Structure formats: structure tokens, C-alpha cells
Amino acid sequence: MGEEKIKLMFVGLVSLIDPPRPGVPTAIENCRNAGIRVIMITGDHPLTATQIAKNIGIFTQAPKRFEEIDLNMKPSYPGAKQDSAIISGEELMKLTSNQLDSLLSNYYEVVFARTTPRQKLQIVEGLQRIGAVVSVTGDGVNDTPALRKANVGIAMGITGTDVAKTASDIVLLDDNFSSIVTGIREGRLIFDNLKKSVVYTLTSTIPELLPFILNIIFGIPIPLGTLTIICIDMTTDFIPALSLAYEKGENNLMSRKPRDIKKNKLVGWKLIRYANLLIGSLQTLCALLAYCYLMMEHGFLWSELKVGSSWESRKELIITDSFGQEWTYEARQHLLYECHSVYYLSIVIIQCADLIISKTRFTSIFTHGIFGNNLLLFGLFLQIGISLVFVYVPYLNSVLKTRPFHPKFLIFAIIYSVILWGLDEMRRWLNRKFPKSFLARETNY
Numbered sequence: 001m002g003e004e005k006i007k008l009m010f011v012g013l014v015s016l017i018d019p020p021r022p023g024v025p026t027a028i029e030n031c032r033n034a035g036i037r038v039i040m041i042t043g044d045h046p047l048t049a050t051q052i053a054k055n056i057g058i059f060t061q062a063p064k065r066f067e068e069i070d071l072n073m074k075p076s077y078p079g080a081k082q083d084s085a086i087i088s089g090e091e092l093m094k095l096t097s098n099q100l101d102s103l104l105s106n107y108y109e110v111v112f113a114r115t116t117p118r119q120k121l122q123i124v125e126g127l128q129r130i131g132a133v134v135s136v137t138g139d140g141v142n143d144t145p146a147l148r149k150a151n152v153g154i155a156m157g158i159t160g161t162d163v164a165k166t167a168s169d170i171v172l173l174d175d176n177f178s179s180i181v182t183g184i185r186e187g188r189l190i191f192d193n194l195k196k197s198v199v200y201t202l203t204s205t206i207p208e209l210l211p212f213i214l215n216i217i218f219g220i221p222i223p224l225g226t227l228t229i230i231c232i233d234m235t236t237d238f239i240p241a242l243s244l245a246y247e248k249g250e251n252n253l254m255s256r257k258p259r260d261i262k263k264n265k266l267v268g269w270k271l272i273r274y275a276n277l278l279i280g281s282l283q284t285l286c287a288l289l290a291y292c293y294l295m296m297e298h299g300f301l302w303s304e305l306k307v308g309s310s311w312e313s314r315k316e317l318i319i320t321d322s323f324g325q326e327w328t329y330e331a332r333q334h335l336l337y338e339c340h341s342v343y344y345l346s347i348v349i350i351q352c353a354d355l356i357i358s359k360t361r362f363t364s365i366f367t368h369g370i371f372g373n374n375l376l377l378f379g380l381f382l383q384i385g386i387s388l389v390f391v392y393v394p395y396l397n398s399v400l401k402t403r404p405f406h407p408k409f410l411i412f413a414i415i416y417s418v419i420l421w422g423l424d425e426m427r428r429w430l431n432r433k434f435p436k437s438f439l440a441r442e443t444n445y
Helices: 002-006 024-033 046-056 097-106 117-129 141-149 162-167 177-202 205-218 226-236 238-246 269-297 308-312 329-357 374-392 396-400 407-433 438-443
Strands: 084-088 109-113 135-138 152-156 170-172
Touching: 024 046, 024 177, 046 084, 046 109, 097 117, 117 135, 117 141, 135 141, 135 177, 141 152, 141 162, 152 162, 170 177, 177 238, 177 269, 177 329, 205 226, 205 269, 205 329, 226 238, 226 329, 226 374, 226 396, 238 329, 238 374, 269 329, 269 407, 269 438, 308 329, 329 374, 329 407, 374 396, 407 438
Parallel strands: 084 109, 135 152, 152 170
Antiparallel strands: none
């Protein structure tokens, strides 16, 4: 054996390299811009892991080694600092739960090397303790505990084992990290558009409800009929509300921080206040002004409207208006149906303006663009067309209890639509300019 070893000749050195996919550095940067923290957990040597982390953008500065890390710092907001750290599995074994929490919350750029399956699970649990929503990617059996524990487990579809796929929530068909970022963008877009659709739908709730409350409290003739409410909810608002689901993403979609899953829900109090108190109240005021304008034109001032059930009673043959004119039951009903039409079309016109401003939550509508969503434009014209058919087509308006009226009674709806557009554009500008203001906190739904 000794002689054979002496006769050995050095021929060459072979090394292997498994470079990151070309799109990974860009995906890491997109995650950082979106407020998404990327932590690498690997079985590679710490030196190898450090170099890879630098190449793909996880490390933007020289990482601190274990002996340089202050483990007695109190846990702060995750990602409060931009410090970097490299920790091996052997060093991780020395940490208590509190020290791990301190590390994860005070060091934004963290890489764990030479880790065991149990330690991967330990890291996920630590991130969840400090309030993070954790997504884990993996392909092997040793990744299964972490995949199960994570809020979202993502397994590789090509190289992943059946066990890893079973333990995960999502299977990535192309094994490409960039696809995860694309999925995050699509998820944010869907959530945004659902909020927009809900807001648009809720804004007509107050103007539909208040006429009946006013009738009960003051005894005025009901400004809006039950059939016209059904027309709003089931026909004129249906396609426009659906079209918002196809709206393109705003330009800050991937530059926002992730939402707080405990506070920022799909339908929260801020959204309800914005839809009902801000937009809905303007709609109601406008429609009531149009109603009062029509009644005054026909001789009924507000004081003479408080007639209770007499207006719709056949037993009350004659009712006298503010100027001494006598109104029979048939004449009163015809006027009431005109009121239904004016109130209904006033809501429809303001809902058209509401549909346009609902296209964006943060960006100016002039930057985002009015055009581009063909279904929304179709729904806009369809909404106007259907409402005109309901009011002006003979026989159909008799069934729906609507009547034709002079267009001048829609002047309030047109004016308020412009005001609504301007107010909401100003609100978005102020929220972008002063993101921590009271207005931004209360109206950024």
C-alpha cells in the first residue's frame, strides 16, 4: 500500500457548483420592497451559505458571527434593524427560546447553516412567537415538520417528495422561487379588489335604508320603493360590483408592508365607516335633496310632507299641499312614483362616480387610469341604460312603480358626483402625503 501511494500522481481537482436560479435575486429584492422578510435555512457549511446569501441579496452587508451577536437585547418589532447574522446549527443549540426570539426580532437578515429538521421547526416556532406570519418552502422529508408548522407550507412540485407535498398547503409546480413572489402579488391584488367590490356594494346601503327610517320617524311618503331597491341590488349594481374583481393592481401593490391579519380583515370597521359614513351619507343627502326638490316643485314643503299613512290611504280622498292645491289618491301615487324614480336615478348616478373612485384605494385615479377595465366600462354604461329603461319604458315602469320625470331633478346627483370624485381624490392625496395622519388611519381601508 505504501509503494502504491507513493506512485500516485495528482491529475486535477473537481468541484461542483449549484448556482441560484437567475430570477432569484430579483425575487428577493421584490420581497424586500414588499416588506417580506426572507430567511435562509440550509444544511450547507456557514461559509457556503454566507456566499450564497450575498449572491442572491439576502445579505446586503457583512453578517455578524455568533460571538458578535448581542443575545441579551429585548425582542423588538420584527425587522426593526437591518443587521445581518449567520448562525450554525451547533450555535443554535446553545440558544434559549428568549435568545432566539431576540435574534429573530433584532436581526433582519438571518441565515441558518448546518441545521437539523428539529431546528427548522424551532426557527419557525420562534418566528411565530414574535408575531410573524411564516411561509416555509421545502422539498425533502426533513422539511416536513417545518412545512406542517408554518402558516403556509410550500413544497416543490418537481423535486419534492410525496411526504413534503402532503405536509404542505401549496405545491409549486415549477420549483421556482419567483413564482412564490408572483403568487403573493396575485393574492394582494385579489384581496384589494375584493375590498373595492365590498365597499362599492355597501355604499348604497344607507340611501336604501334611510327612506324607511324617515317614513317611520317623520311620516313622510317613502322616497324609495321596495321594487326599486331590488333593481339597485340585483341589476344595476351587480355587474359594476363584479367588474372590480378584474381591476389591475395599483402601482404600490408590491411596495406596501404586509397587512396585519388580526386588524386588517376583508371587511373591517374602517371599511364600513368609509363606505357608509363618507360615501353613503353623501349619496343619501343627494338623493333626499332631489326628493325634496321634486316635492317642492309640486307644492309640498317639508312641513306638509309629514302626512303619515294618509298619503297612501285610499280613504283619504283629498290631501292639500302647501299652496292649497288638492291631491287625489291617484295624483298622489303618480307623484310618489316620480319620487321613487328621482331617488333611484340619483343613487345610480352617484354610484357611477363611486364605481370610478373605487378603482383605487391609494393611487390617484388619474395615475391609475380610468380606462383599461373593459368589464367595468361595460357595467357603467349598462347601469345607466338599465335604470333609464326601468323609469322610462311604458308598462315596465308601471310594474316597478316608477314614472318619467324632468331631468332637471338630477342636478344634485350630477353636482354631488363631481364633489364626491374631488373629495376622494383629495383624501387619497392626503393619505399618501401624510400616511401616519388621523385621516389616513381612519380612511385607509
